[in-house]
Each structure stands twice: as structure tokens, then as C-alpha cells.
Amino acid sequence: MKSRWDKFLDFLAVWVQPILAFIVLVSGAIMSFDYKKMRADFPRWPGLFDVLESNRIFWTFLISAVFSLILGLYLARREKTLVKLKTEIQKQQDEKGEIGNNIIILFDGLLLNLSRKLDVPRGANFRISLYVHDPDKGRFIPCGRYSPDPTVSNPGRTSYPDNEGCIAEGWKREWHFDNSIPASGTARRNYNQKHYGISEDANAEIRMLSCLYAVRRLDNVLGTPVAVLVVEAMDSNQFQQDVIRGKLDDVADDFARMVHNLKSYIPNPASAAESGL
Structure with missing residues (x-):
């Protein structure tokens, strides 16, 4: 809570300083005006012009200006400088970025653990990914991935549209489960376009030409969708639908709970790229 002194300084900054500035402005304008012609035009108002030309206006101007200057300097010293604010903001961003990196590592480890529960034979080419939904931009942000093949386990695109x-x-x-996707070529492009609305350019960006996809949506405790778990494999017969769904159902609530609780710290590389970072 703010101390009484801080509240008093806030009062000075909000109310007193603007009033002093107004007094300085008005009194300065009064002193700079020549009243000789006005005295001749309005001979019945000598008292008013005596006041306007008296030393009281000068002293009012001087005292208000001095107090305004002192108050402004004190408040400026009290407030953080722009450089200091930038430094603190950068420090907070770095700390949040480190937390975000640790979250990615956490989810990578959890996906590795999940892969061991799938009973996949050695040498199988498959991948498990976690995508967090960004409702403001209508897209998914990758937030964890595991594959025994390092060429497809590294991050690819920074975001994926939520409508294709x-x-x-x-x-x-x-x-959603589909193990009928052609392996490559025109047949694959046509299939993706027909069933999933994937454009030619988006097709060209797909690094892992999976023939099987299993997608499980993750809903938080309020029933709000927050993310999806995606299992994909090059072999269309790698997983049976009932088996893989049962495995993903078992972990869905745990993943959804963690995404819900950690979402504000999950890094968004797509936004960083848009900002030129």
C-alpha cells in the first residue's frame, strides 16, 4: 500500500503542479501586456490596471515558477528514468523468456514420457506435438515436441492456422483420426486440399509427410478448449484408433491443466517474429 507521503506527492503531481503551471502562464501573460492604451480607453477602471501592473503579479509569477520548478525536479527524481524502466522491462522479459524455455523443456519431457506409453517399436518414425491455441490470432503455437528422429523433432513453423x-x-x-493420407506427390496434395483445405504453399512447408494423424483436443476444467495433442506417423498402420485414443485420453486432463496454469508464460515465437525479434 502507498504511504501517506507517496499519496501526498501524487496529489501534488496531479493537482498542485498543473495549477502552478497555469498561474505561471497567466501571470506571465499579464506582465507582458502594455496597459497604457487600455487605461485611456477605460478611465473608470484605474484600480484594476494598478493591480495588473503592480509588483504582486510579478511576485506571484516568480513564486509560482520557483515552486513549480522545485516540485517538477523533485517529482522527476522520484520517478524512474526511461533508461531504468527499459532496463527493468528487459530484465522481466528475460526472466519470463527463461521461464518459457523451461516450460518448453518440461513439455518436451512429458511428451517423451508419453511416447514410451505408446509401445512403439524401435525404428518407427513418429512424432508427438503439443499445440497451444492462440484465440486472438486464430492459430496454434507449438509448445513441445518429441520424435526419435531429430530431423523432424526440431521446431518448424512458428504457428499453424486453426481452420485448416x-x-x-x-x-x-x-x-480426429486419419490414416488414409497418401504418402507424397500429387495424390497427397489433392487429398489435403480436398479434406483439410491445405493450400499448395502450406503443403510445401510440411516436413514430415505423415500418413497417420491422431488429434486430441485438450479442454481445461471450465470446459474451454486450450490446446491439442497431435500424434503422427509415417506408417499408416502404426497406431490403431481405439488404442491411441485411449492413450491420449489418459493424459488429456493433465496436459490441459498444465497448459491452463502456465499459458501466460508459454513463449509465442510467432508474435516475436511479427515484431521483428
């Missing part, structure tokens, strides 16, 4: 692809289907329906 298998992710969008799972987002709308809570669950």
Missing part, C-alpha cells in the same frame, strides 16, 4: 489441416478437425470435434 488435421489439427483443425481435432480442434472442432475433440477427436
Whole structure:
């Protein structure tokens, strides 16, 4: 809570300083005016002009200006400088960024642990990803990924639209499974365009040409969708739908709870890229 002294200084800054500035402005204008012509035009008002030309106006101007200057200097010393504010903001951003990196590492580890529960044979080419929904921009932000193949486990695009692809289907329906996607070529592009509205450019950006997708939406305790878990594999027969759904259902609530609680700290590389960072 603010101390009485801080409240008093706030009162001076909000009310007293503007009044002093107004007095300085008005008294300065009065002193700079020549009243000889006005005395001749209004001979019945000598007292008024005597006051306007008296030393009282000068002293009012001087005292108000001095107090305004002293008060302004004191308040300026009390407030943080722009450089100091920038330094503190940068420090907070760095701390938040470090927290965000740790959250990514946490989710990567949890996805690794989930992969072990899938009973996938050694050498299988699959990937598990967590995408957090950004409702303001209508997109998904990658927030964790695991694959035994390092070439597809690294981050790819910084965001994915929430209205196209298998992710969008799972987002709308809570669950989506498709193991009929052609492996490559024109057949794959046509299939993705027909069933998922994926454009030619978006197709070209897909690094892992998976033939199987399983998408489980994650809802928080309030029933609000917050993210999706996506399992994909190159082999269309890698997972049976009932089995993989059961595995993802088992962990859905835990992942949703963590996303809900940590969402404000989850880094958003898409926003950083848009800002030129």
C-alpha cells in the first residue's frame, strides 16, 4: 500500500503542479501586456490596471515558477528514468523468456514420457506435438515436441492456422483420426486440399509427410478448449484408433491443466517474429 507521503506527492503531481503551471502562464501573460492604451480607453477602471501592473503579479509569477520548478525536479527524481524502466522491462522479459524455455523443456519431457506409453517399436518414425491455441490470432503455437528422429523433432513453423489441416478437425470435434493420407506427390496434395483445405504453399512447408494423424483436443476444467495433442506417423498402420485414443485420453486432463496454469508464460515465437525479434 502507498504511504501517506507517496499519496501526498501524487496529489501534488496531479493537482498542485498543473495549477502552478497555469498561474505561471497567466501571470506571465499579464506582465507582458502594455496597459497604457487600455487605461485611456477605460478611465473608470484605474484600480484594476494598478493591480495588473503592480509588483504582486510579478511576485506571484516568480513564486509560482520557483515552486513549480522545485516540485517538477523533485517529482522527476522520484520517478524512474526511461533508461531504468527499459532496463527493468528487459530484465522481466528475460526472466519470463527463461521461464518459457523451461516450460518448453518440461513439455518436451512429458511428451517423451508419453511416447514410451505408446509401445512403439524401435525404428518407427513418429512424432508427438503439443499445440497451444492462440484465440486472438486464430492459430496454434507449438509448445513441445518429441520424435526419435531429430530431423523432424526440431521446431518448424512458428504457428499453424486453426481452420485448416488435421489439427483443425481435432480442434472442432475433440477427436480426429486419419490414416488414409497418401504418402507424397500429387495424390497427397489433392487429398489435403480436398479434406483439410491445405493450400499448395502450406503443403510445401510440411516436413514430415505423415500418413497417420491422431488429434486430441485438450479442454481445461471450465470446459474451454486450450490446446491439442497431435500424434503422427509415417506408417499408416502404426497406431490403431481405439488404442491411441485411449492413450491420449489418459493424459488429456493433465496436459490441459498444465497448459491452463502456465499459458501466460508459454513463449509465442510467432508474435516475436511479427515484431521483428
